[in-house]
Amino acid sequence: xxxxxxxxxxxxxxxxxxxxxxxxxxxxxxxxxxxxxxxxxxxxxxxxxxxxxxxxxxxxxxxxxxxxxxxxxxxxxxxxxxxxxxxxxxxxxxxxxxxxxxxxxxxxxxxxxxxxxxxxxxxxxxxxxxxxxxxxxxxxxxxxxxxxxxxxxxxxxxxxxxxxxxxxxxxxxxxxxxxxxxxxxxxxxxxxxxxxxxxxxxxxxxxxxxxxxxxxxxxxxxxxxxxxxxxxxxxxxxxxxxxxxxxxxxxxxxxxxxxxxxxxxxxxxxxxxxxxxxxxxxxxxxxxxxxxxxxxxxxxxxxxxxxxxxxxxxxxxxxxxxxxxxxxxxxxxxxxxxxxxxxxxxxxxxxxxxxxxxxxxxxxxxxxxxxxxxxxxxxxxxxxxxxxxxxxxxxxxxxxxxxxxxxxxxxxxxxxxxxxxxxxxxxxxxxxxxxxxxxxxxxxxxxxxxxxxxxxxxxxxxxxxxxxxxxxxxxxxxxxxxxxxxxxxxxxxxxxxxxxxxxxxxxxxxxxxxxxxxxxxxxxxxxxxxxxxxxxxxxxxxxxxxxxxxxxxxxxxxxxxxxxxxxxxxxxxxxxxxxxxxxxxxxxxxxxxxxxxxxxxxxxxxxxxxxxxxxxxxxxxxxxxxxxxxxxxxxxxxxxxxxxxxxxxxxxxxxxxxxxxxxxxxxxxxxxxxxxxxxxxxxxxxxxxxxxxxxxxxxxxxxxxxxxxxxxxxxxxxxxxxxxxxxxxxxxxxxxxxxxxxxxxxxxxxxxxxxxxxxxxxxxxxxxx
Amino acid sequence: xxxxxxxxxxxxxxxxxxxxxxxxxxxxxxxxxxxxxxxxxxxxxxxxxxxxxxxxxxxxxxxxxxxxxxxxxxxxxxxxxxxxx
Numbered sequence: 129x130x131x132x133x134x135x136x137x138x139x140x141x142x143x144x145x146x147x148x149x150x151x152x153x154x155x156x157x158x159x160x161x162x163x164x165x166x167x168x169x170x171x172x173x174x175x176x177x178x179x180x181x182x183x184x185x186x187x188x189x190x191x192x193x194x195x196x197x198x199x200x201x202x203x204x205x206x207x208x209x210x211x212x213x214x215x216x217x218x219x220x221x222x223x224x225x226x227x228x229x230x231x232x233x234x235x236x237x238x239x240x241x242x243x244x245x246x247x248x249x250x251x252x253x254x255x256x257x258x259x260x261x262x263x264x265x266x267x268x269x270x271x272x273x274x275x276x277x278x279x280x281x282x283x284x285x286x287x288x289x290x291x292x293x294x295x296x297x298x299x300x301x302x303x304x305x306x307x308x309x310x311x312x313x314x315x316x317x318x319x320x321x322x323x324x325x326x327x328x329x330x331x332x333x334x335x336x337x338x339x340x341x342x343x344x345x346x347x348x349x350x351x352x353x354x355x356x357x358x359x360x361x362x363x364x365x366x367x368x369x370x371x372x373x374x375x376x377x378x379x380x381x382x383x384x385x386x387x388x389x390x391x392x393x394x395x396x397x398x399x400x401x402x403x404x405x406x407x408x409x410x411x412x413x414x415x416x417x418x419x420x421x422x423x424x425x426x427x428x429x430x431x432x433x434x435x436x437x438x439x440x441x442x443x444x445x446x447x448x449x450x451x452x453x454x455x456x457x458x459x460x461x462x463x464x465x466x467x468x469x470x471x472x473x474x475x476x477x478x479x480x481x482x483x484x485x486x487x488x489x490x491x492x493x494x495x496x497x498x499x500x501x502x503x504x505x506x507x508x509x510x511x512x513x514x515x516x517x518x519x520x521x522x523x524x525x526x527x528x529x530x531x532x533x534x535x536x537x538x539x540x541x542x543x544x545x546x547x548x549x550x551x552x553x554x555x556x557x558x559x560x561x562x563x564x565x566x567x568x569x570x571x572x573x574x575x576x577x578x579x580x581x582x583x584x585x586x587x588x589x590x591x592x593x594x595x596x597x598x599x600x601x602x603x604x605x606x607x608x609x610x611x612x613x614x615x616x617x618x619x620x621x622x623x624x625x626x627x628x629x630x631x632x633x634x635x636x637x638x639x640x641x642x643x644x645x646x647x648x649x650x651x652x653x654x655x656x657x658x659x660x661x662x663x664x665x666x667x668x669x670x671x672x673x674x675x676x677x678x679x680x681x682x683x684x685x686x687x688x689x690x691x692x693x694x695x696x697x698x699x700x701x702x703x704x705x706x707x708x709x710x711x712x713x714x715x716x717x718x719x720x721x722x723x724x725x726x727x728x729x730x731x732x733x734x735x736x737x738x739x740x741x742x743x744x745x746x747x748x749x750x751x752x753x754x755x756x757x758x759x760x761x762x763x764x765x766x767x768x769x770x771x772x773x774x775x776x777x778x779x780x781x782x783x784x785x786x787x788x789x790x791x792x793x794x795x796x797x798x799x800x801x802x803x804x805x806x807x808x809x810x811x812x813x814x815x816x817x818x819x820x821x822x823x824x825x826x827x828x829x830x831x832x833x834x835x836x837x838x839x840x841x842x843x844x845x846x847x848x849x850x851x852x853x854x855x856x857x858x859x860x861x862x863x864x865x866x867x868x869x870x871x872x873x874x875x876x877x878x879x880x881x882x883x884x885x886x887x888x889x890x891x892x893x894x895x896x897x
Numbered sequence: 898x899x900x901x902x903x904x905x906x907x908x909x910x911x912x913x914x915x916x917x918x919x920x921x922x923x924x925x926x927x928x929x930x931x932x933x934x935x936x937x938x939x940x941x942x943x944x945x946x947x948x949x950x951x952x953x954x955x956x957x958x959x960x961x962x963x964x965x966x967x968x969x970x971x972x973x974x975x976x977x978x979x980x981x982x
Contacts, residue, residue, distance in 0.1 A: 339918065
């Protein structure tokens with residue numbers, strides 16, 4: 129189900145990407161000198177390639193990769209952008225679109241696509257035609273010819289059928305994030321690996337550029353050519369593969385049939401025959417993968433040699449695919465075709481025709497679907513609307529909300545000024561109807577912009593897997609509450625901070641398995657990412673059960689980097705010291721690793737979260753783990769405020785800060801020097817007069833019962849009571865930030881237009897106190 | 898993880914990333930008798946391998962990895978199965 133979601137998203141994004149690529153290609157053709165456009169184009173193609181990489185769509189990826197390589201050269205100015213080149217690219221993108229459509233329809237992309245391969249080839253021809261790389265001629269031997277270095281190898285290192293690979297990475301490959309040594313080492317079925325250093329290497333004393341790759345790798349892989357080519361699929365132009373011929377190899381030991389007297393030999397022969405039969409059964413299975421067919425072919429070939437079945441030539445001439453091979457295996461069975469038929473009658477013979485029939489039927493069915501698809505309305509029923517239009521709709525509805533708020537005032541006037549009670553009641557009835565519709569509309573538009581947080585979470589699985597593997601740690605990722613929804617902007621702003629937090633947790637938090645076992649914890653660390661809705665906010669928690677933050681080290685580092693004075697660092701409690709990681713420029717890493725520790729720290733996370741009006745809290749227990757809690761608004765468009773009155777003026781206070789509103793009798797307020805406190809539910813709450821905070825001279829007014837109105841707000845984990853004159857109900861407003869000369873004003877979050885046409889100033893208690 | 902530089906040699910431990918290549922090359926060139934310890938080394942990035950091949954520092958200890966040994970021209974570790982030389 130989740131894969132399906134991911135696939136749907138991929139298809140949708142790929143279509144968008146392709147559309148933009150199409151536009152850019154045309155724009156670049158009109159204005160080839162525009163570097164901005166070219167960069168844009170490259171980025172789009174790169175994104176598309178990256179997305180393809182998430183899935184196993186070999187043909188698609190190969191094609192897009194070729195396009196990316198070509199564009200990279202164009203971008204670097206090595207190849208001029210010509211119409212012929214544009215044609216090839218457009219063709220390639222058209223075909224990519226067709227492939228994506230196929231993926232959308234079938235949910236997969238099976239087998240090779242000759243058209244895609246041909247297009248990729250065409251793209252690569254542009255690469256070589258314009259820029260015959262000088263190294264490639266020298267380093268890569270002519271195809272099919274045996275590389276001479278092979279003959280120097282002992283025979284055991286070059287079995288027949290193995291693939292000899294000369295891998296010549298390009299000199300700038302490190303800058304593309306490639307690690308040729310790793311790629312070479314991890315080649316499938318590696319039998320031999322030699323590193324060839326250039327002879328003209330500068331003497332050690334001289335400076336040489338260690339990021340200029342000069343090594344050539346020579347490999348012998350005991351694996352099918354297809355597997356080797358697949359392994360090097362990202363660098364096809366840098367490898368030369370040659371399949372070693374039979375006669376070159378040491379003669380295979382024969383299990384001669386005549387000497388049947390040896391019981392061990394007889395047992396071996398029996399095993400070999402069993403293997404043969406097993407290959408037949410494997411091939412008879414429906415939907416055998418191409419690689420399996422290839423390996424079965426190789427096994428049969430060797431068995432034939434060992435058992436002395438003289439049919440290697442006919443095997444080489446077989447058509448590709450499982451069915452001909454299965455037939456061949458049955459016909460040439462060492463026990464005779466009849467015996468094979470007997471042995472495998474039930475398992476091989478009947479399914480083969482059925483398989484063929486099924487494939488044919490499948491093909492017709494697929495053809496029919498494709499035809500239907502062409503005839504009917506193509507593409508999913510989805511309307512793509514730019515975000516601007518949604519925002520405009522949102523603004524309009526916002527104004528509508530404000531306008532409908534004028535009706536209660538009108539009703540009040542009708543009653544008090546004109547004495548029309550009946551009319552006032554009717555206006556109020558109408559108001560409630562319009563109110564309901566307006567709220568529904570607002571809700572509907574917000575829904576349009578809502579996305580489940582799972583869309584961001586989906587990327588984490590792969591990320592955590594790759595990083596933990598790279599670091600040699602065992603980590604289990606637990607995702608919770610993926611269905612929680614929030615505004616698109618909020619969700620999108622979350623992706624980077626979350627990835628950063630995850631990396632931090634993996635790199636610094638979770639310990640290697642040995643250290644964990646030593647600490648009495650399970651070897652596998654747990655990284656829990658959970659999302660849930662709390663009121664009108666989304667709360668995300670990222671918790672690991674790692675080592676926690678070493679407060680001693682954090683203090684030392686903060687002082688060392690001159691972020692805070694030493695005496696202050698010592699005075700901090702552990703909980704406060706942990707918060708030092710949020711300081712700009714803070715990093716505990718001794719050396720910069722490629723994961724974290726580049727000085728891009730938690731302050732970036734905090735800035736990103738605060739930009740969407742969210743908050744970050746971090747708590748850590750040494751040895752038990754770290755929890756980071758992000759709290760974000762569901763939506764950024766409409767703000768819920770509480771209106772208050774003080775010194776004859778009206779102000780709004782954002783609702784999400786307010787804990788409660790209470791009326792406190794004047795005699796319950798304790799005065800201590802200048803400060804005032806009150807005990808609420810057994811907790812001491814400091815009181816501040818809003819008038820005093822805003823520099824208004826009026827003393828706080830109590831109501832006729834001698835009670836003060838106290839607005840209890842929560843600011844960064846502390847509760848503070850604001851003494852005001854009166855409460856005035858709540859309202860939904862569209863917050864407009866202060867602009868122009870007012871922009872520098874502190875203490876205010878912005879303004880809002882009220883239903884009666886007045887302007888409400890919205891306070892920002894954080895800045896006030 | 899990374900490179901520990903001691904007075905006499907550089908100890909490569911765990912996986913060595915591409916970023917470390919330059920520092921290693923610099924350090925090795927600055928030494929009168931450059932030496933590295935590879936006993937605890939995991940995967941080395943190609944750039945690091947290239948530095949080792951180019952500057953040929955003395956080996957304080959040898960790596961365990963078969964392919965890395967081959968790349969550095971060391972004799973393979975004898976195994977019970979008798980891997981081909």
